Amino acid sequence: MSDISESLDPLAIAEEWASAGRNVAMATVIDTWGSAPRPAGSHLVIDGEGNFHGSVSGGCVEGAVITEALDVIATGKSQMLEFGVADETAWRVGLSCGGRIRIYVERLA
Secondary structure (H helix, E strand, C coil): CHHHHHHCCHHHHHHHHHCCCCEEEEEEEEECCCCCCCCCCCEECCCCCCCCECCCCCCHHHHHHHHHHHHHHHHCCCEEEEEEHHHHHHHHHCCCCCCCCEEEEECCC
């Protein structure tokens, strides 16, 4: 049997973690407007201990998504998150490109 974690695919990692009994949430980039660090369809998997794999943005945005994912794991309620910034504040919050992104976060059963 192959080691799934070697594939580095966030979907495979999510399946591996869930099969191991870990509480897992998946964050998926749904939409982007303007320039964005990661394209629609990008994934970030997060477990109940705050471990994560993959990427939906980077910088402070990714940290905020991980925090929200922990709430989703705890409550079971999915969330739609949107991040967007004006050019003058882009660097400070982690969207250096100045774009906007929408991310759907759901708990996996």
